[in-house]
Amino acid sequence: MAQICGIVILITLMVLYLIQKKLYLRSERTFFGMLLLMLVTHCLDIFSLWAIENASTLPDWFVITACKVYLISLVMCITGTVIYICGDIFRKQKDYYKKAISFIIPSAIGIIFVAALPLYIYQDSIVAYTYGSSAIATYVTAFFYICTILPLICIYRKQINRDRRFATFVWMALWAIAALIQFFVPSLLLVSFAGSIGMMILYITLEDPGMNINKQTGLFNQNAFMEYIRQSFDTNTSVALIQISIDGYSKEMYKEFSWENAENLLGTGGRALVFRRSEDELVLVFDYAGEALEWEKSFDEKISHSDNSDYIRLRYAFRTVIADSLQLSSSDELIHFLKYSANIQYADSKKGKHTRVIADSETLLSMRRERDVEQLIEDAIESDRVEVYYQPIFSTDKQKFTSAEALIRLRDGDGNIVSPGVFIPVAERNGKILDLGRIVLENVCRFIKEENPAGYGIEYIEVNLSVAQCARESLAADCIDIIDKYSIASERINFEITESASLNSKDIFMKNLERLMDYGISFSLDDFGTGQSNLNYIVDMPVDIVKFDRDMINAFFANRKARYVMEAAIQMIRGLGLKIVAEGIETESQYLKMKEMGINYIQGYFFSKPLSEKEFKIFISENNCKVF
Numbered sequence: 001m002a003q004i005c006g007i008v009i010l011i012t013l014m015v016l017y018l019i020q021k022k023l024y025l026r027s028e029r030t031f032f033g034m035l036l037l038m039l040v041t042h043c044l045d046i047f048s049l050w051a052i053e054n055a056s057t058l059p060d061w062f063v064i065t066a067c068k069v070y071l072i073s074l075v076m077c078i079t080g081t082v083i084y085i086c087g088d089i090f091r092k093q094k095d096y097y098k099k100a101i102s103f104i105i106p107s108a109i110g111i112i113f114v115a116a117l118p119l120y121i122y123q124d125s126i127v128a129y130t131y132g133s134s135a136i137a138t139y140v141t142a143f144f145y146i147c148t149i150l151p152l153i154c155i156y157r158k159q160i161n162r163d164r165r166f167a168t169f170v171w172m173a174l175w176a177i178a179a180l181i182q183f184f185v186p187s188l189l190l191v192s193f194a195g196s197i198g199m200m201i202l203y204i205t206l207e208d209p210g211m212n213i214n215k216q217t218g219l220f221n222q223n224a225f226m227e228y229i230r231q232s233f234d235t236n237t238s239v240a241l242i243q244i245s246i247d248g249y250s251k252e253m254y255k256e257f258s259w260e261n262a263e264n265l266l267g268t269g270g271r272a273l274v275f276r277r278s279e280d281e282l283v284l285v286f287d288y289a290g291e292a293l294e295w296e297k298s299f300d301e302k303i304s305h306s307d308n309s310d311y312i313r314l315r316y317a318f319r320t321v322i323a324d325s326l327q328l329s330s331s332d333e334l335i336h337f338l339k340y341s342a343n344i345q346y347a348d349s350k351k352g353k354h355t356r357v358i359a360d361s362e363t364l365l366s367m368r369r370e371r372d373v374e375q376l377i378e379d380a381i382e383s384d385r386v387e388v389y390y391q392p393i394f395s396t397d398k399q400k401f402t403s404a405e406a407l408i409r410l411r412d413g414d415g416n417i418v419s420p421g422v423f424i425p426v427a428e429r430n431g432k433i434l435d436l437g438r439i440v441l442e443n444v445c446r447f448i449k450e451e452n453p454a455g456y457g458i459e460y461i462e463v464n465l466s467v468a469q470c471a472r473e474s475l476a477a478d479c480i481d482i483i484d485k486y487s488i489a490s491e492r493i494n495f496e497i498t499e500s501a502s503l504n505s506k507d508i509f510m511k512n513l514e515r516l517m518d519y520g521i522s523f524s525l526d527d528f529g530t531g532q533s534n535l536n537y538i539v540d541m542p543v544d545i546v547k548f549d550r551d552m553i554n555a556f557f558a559n560r561k562a563r564y565v566m567e568a569a570i571q572m573i574r575g576l577g578l579k580i581v582a583e584g585i586e587t588e589s590q591y592l593k594m595k596e597m598g599i600n601y602i603q604g605y606f607f608s609k610p611l612s613e614k615e616f617k618i619f620i621s622e623n624n625c626k627v628f
Contacts, residue, residue: 003046006196010039013203020209023224023273025231026096030084031207034077038195041077044070045192052121052130064119067130071114071138077195078145078175079107081168085149088164089156091234103148110141146176167205171198214276217262225275225283229331236326239285240292243320243338245345246280265311267302268295283338289323296321318345322359340367343429373426376412381435385411388443389610390461392619393581394602396595400624403494404453405462405603406444407610408436433466440464441479444493445486447613454492456617457624462524464496471505476515483519490520496547498526517542524581528552528569538573545601546573550584557590570597 014035022028044066051058051066082103090096117133149172153165160168178194212224220228232239262282263274271291272284286292296319303311320341328334341357348355357363380386390404410418427433444461447453453461469475483490495516513523524545525538538546548566555562573580582594585604594602611619 003042003049003192006193007039007042007046009196009200010035010042013199014039017203017207017209021213021218021220022209023212023220023228025227026235027084027087027227028207028209030080030087031202034080034084035199037073037077037080038192038199041070041073042192042196044073048130052123055121055123063121067119067121068115068134071119071130071134072111074138074192075107075110075114075141078142079103081171082145082149082152085152085160085164085168088160089152091159091230093235096234103145106144107141110137110144113137114141143176146172161206163206164202167198167202170201171195174198217276219263219274219276219282221275222277225277225285226331226335228273228275228285229325229334232325233331233334238324238326239287240289241286241320241322241325241334242284242292242296243277243341244282244284244314245318245320245342265314267299271295277338292321292323318342318349319356320345320359321356324359327359327364336371337364337367340370347429370426370429373423374430374432376410376418377423377427377432377436379413380410381432381439386436386439386443387411387612388440388447389612390616391603391610392608392616392623393462394607396598396600396602400457401607401620402457402459403462403601404458404616405496405610406440406464408440409610428466428468431468433468434472437464437466437469438478438482441482441493445482445488448488448492449486451613451617453617453620456620458620460492460494460522462494462496464526467498470497470509470512473508473512475508476512476519479516479521480519491522494522494524494545496524496526497541497543513542538576538578543578545579545581547581547583547603548599550604553582553584553590553594557593567597570599574598 014032017032017035048067048070051063055063083100086096086099086103090099114134114137117137119130119134120132121130149168153160153169157165174194174197212220212227214221229239231237262276266272266274266282266284268274268284272286272295275283275285277283284292284295286295303314306312318341320338322328322334322337325334328337337359341363344357345355387409389407389409391407392401393403393405394400395402408420408424410423412418424433427436441463444463448461465475472478479495483493497513517523522545523541523543524547525541525543526547527549528538528546552562552566556566557563570580579600580598581601581603582599583603585591585594585602585606587606590604591602591606607623608619
């Protein structure tokens with residue numbers, strides 16, 4: 001009866017497995033092979049029992065052979081389990097085959113012993129079973145593999161999928177318990193049935209092909225994509241990919257998009273596997289670059305001439321093209337490239353561009369350089385190599401240094417300072433600017449608390465707020481928490497903001513500014529004159545200070561038209577009751593001209609470059625008594 005139940009379970013699993021859409025990954029093929037082998041084993045178990053029951057009418061050699069073939073199939077099943085686990089541990093095809101062969105050899109030896117050693121049959125009116133050296137060889141081989149699998153799971157637990165680890169452990173435990181029971185009570189034939197229960201656990205927890213399908217669209221999902229790409233690298237197989245991404249600024253137009261019909265809309269004709277990686281991303285995977293480029297050409301023609309609303313929407317989608325996946329070093333780097341291209345496209349979308357990013361040598365080199373910088377940022381944060389430098393700001397009214405701008409610096413592993421122009425753009429793209437911004441504010445607050453710069457004339461310190469920080473709903477709360485942590489007066493901090501900070505989330509931005517203003521924080525408008533800032537923005541924003549960008553200052557001294565524009569801007573800004581900072585002042589003549597024009601604050605190399613904490617304290621204490 002147990003064998004019949006096992007067969008029913010296995011046939012049910014096979015039917016469920018076969019009717020579902022699959023990628024035919026190595027683990028899927030191995031699992032299906034195990035299902036077949038397990039089904040054959042159950043059938044051989046029943047066949048051997050039939051042979052024993054009819055031993056009186058059958059030749060002895062036939063009955064013994066039937067029983068030994070069943071025992072050999074059991075050894076093969078347990079061997080297949082080890083090979084199945086090795087698929088997770090040894091992902092590279094070469095390593096996988098090596099290990100598979102190394103585990104097949106003991107199995108072959110065990111099979112030889114099972115076939116060669118004597119086997120005896122016990123039968124009465126109630127029970128029938130086999131015993132003898134051949135049966136013992138089967139148990140010894142089985143326990144050898146069980147004792148091999150369990151340590152493998154423990155040793156390589158990080159490499160093995162967590163669900164596969166759990167399911168295999170339960171499976172082996174069931175098999176071991178069933179084998180022990182059958183060894184001591186031979187009439188209880190439970191080993192085959194335990195195997196079918198193990199296969200059912202594997203299917204439910206891990207090998208159900210439906211787990212790789214996006215339920216809404218019927219397309220393969222992100223998990224399936226990751227597994228497929230990993231296997232393509234493990235087997236050194238090149239594929240071509242085209243990712244289609246929705247413009248983050250145009251999502252409204254995709255609300256009615258027929259995602260459920262996406263595969264038909266794309267019209268790949270079965271030439272590509274289609275994955276829905278996320279809510280806004282589809283990836284088509286082709287076997288060859290030629291197929292991918294041919295499809296893209298015909299698809300472009302189709303959507304450019306169609307009046308179908310979905311095709312019209314797809315005209316505005318971004319594309320990322322990887323003609324040869326093996327241009328990338330690993331599946332992780334390929335995924336990183338897709339994120340990198342998305343960052344490029346997101347930045348371009350703000351300029352109204354819809355970029356097609358191609359994985360060519362130049363783009364890959366750029367990505368790898370950026371990834372190195374990302375690693376540098378992460379290492380600097382983890383190793384406390386983030387520093388704050390201070391550039392003094394001179395008050396023309398008070399004729400002394402009354403403030404400073406806090407500027408972030410990173411050191412590499414050798415202790416060298418890394419230019420902000422190298423890491424700031426990368427940090428802004430990957431979100432690490434949030435961590436860096438928090439670290440800068442923490443350092444500034446600690447510096448004010450411990451060193452009391454007000455004691456030598458510094459009234460406040462300017463701290464830059466990045467666009468990413470300004471888009472966070474928790475900005476005000478986070479900043480207030482840090483300032484309160486160090487118990488410093490709110491007027492000791494001035495936040496520098498840019499016009500672009502409010503472009504994407506103005507409501508959130510304004511609520512944060514209002515709360516920080518109520519707390520007592522003042523604001524400066526940074527980079528005035530870069531092309532985005534305008535007087536209407538100054539009117540709308542609650543700023544006390546406007547900072548003229550270095551480029552604007554240079555244009556003032558080099559271009560008569562720029563001089564007229566800046567002079568007019570100065571008059572209007574002063575009419576609004578705001579203060580002005582001139583950045584990038586490098587010569588005495590520039591300083592004297594700015595002072596003559598009534599600029600309130602001067603910042604630049606004429607007075608000082610950005611200084612470390614120690615250098616800044618020395619500079620201020622030595623220079624705040626001088627007359628300039």
